[in-house]
Amino acid sequence: MARVVLTGLTHRYPSTVTTTIDDLNLDVPNGELLVILGGTGSGKTTLLRLISGMETPTAGTIAFDGEDVTKLSAPQRHVVMAFENYALYPHMTVAENMAFALLLYGETHEGAMERVRAVASRMGLQDLLDATPDELTGTQRHTVAMARAAVRRPAVFLLDEPMGRLPHDTREETTAALADLQRTIGITAIVATRDTQLALDIADRIAVLENGRITRLGTPDELRDFL
Structure with missing residues (x-):
């Protein structure tokens, strides 16, 4: 868990004059679930990449x-970033996929599996731990990918369009499970999405991003009539 403070953050690609993030200031308290809400080209993915260390600010x-x-x-920041692409290791079971990074960073097998089982239970995956990715539905694979990221308990959990590949009829249940998991573990989470309803459903606060600038910031109740 970590408090994230961005001060005067600016990003321009060297090969262009386009500013993707423009003098942005933001304070995300420890344990908050903040949603960055913006359309295509607003800069939301770039903002996550800056926080994760995958991009360098200007x-x-x-x-x-x-x-x-x-x-x-990026490896020094103890940040996990989950993309819309939910690629899993095809030769591993769900449990092995979820435990892989924990074992890689020195967790014991017993300790890793304890954390895997706890997160799987929260995400409704407890009956799928022995399955391989090709035995799962698209929705299940997506949920496993999010659980795999969350099980590491990073200082900051970044999600880029986390529900983008899910069919509408399963989004509500998966969204609720994700928000419940985040609050139970207490991870500071920043979610980038263009989905207004998702933002209203899960956020502690919403930051509306337009052309690399935050134009509105507040709770779902405060912003509901403006979105």
């Missing part, structure tokens, strides 16, 4: 719990 700083991490590499 100006400004990124701090986790008061520590300036702007110049740290």
